[in-house]
Amino acid sequence: MNQKEKLYFEELNKQCREAWAIFKNPMYRGALEIAQNLYKDKAHFVYELLQNADDQGATMVRFILSRDSLIFVHNAPRHFTITNPETHETD
Structure with a gap:
């Protein structure tokens, strides 16, 4: 992985962690359950x-x-x- 790809990966990782924090909010429990049940x-x-x-x-x-x-x-x-x-x- 070159330096540019490493920066992209770090940004994607950050975005995924932020999205996960949103899904952990009880208000989004239904959406999380749908996503989790997509593949049992x-x-x-x-x-x-x-x-x-x-x-x-x-x-x-x-x-x-x-x-x-x-x-x-x-x-x-x-x-x-x-x-x-x-x-x-x-x-």
């Missing part, structure tokens, strides 16, 4: 990661789990990219 399987994200890697042509994946993080690695020729959060709608 709590590990559904694993299937999404595998599908995304497969879509990019990966033949090997690896999960690295630690106490406070999960790292997903694959060997697809096309790698994940991050775009500017401010221009996300038009990118």
Whole structure:
């Protein structure tokens, strides 16, 4: 990840944390429940990661789990990219 992508990632992370703070507000409980019930399987994200890697042509994946993080690695020729959060709608 280059420096520009790192800044974009940090901004996206900040925006996600702010959105989560809103969803934790009891006033938005219904919206949160709808989002949580979209996929009943709590590990559904694993299937999404595998599908995304497969879509990019990966033949090997690896999960690295630690106490406070999960790292997903694959060997697809096309790698994940991050775009500017401010221009996300038009990118």
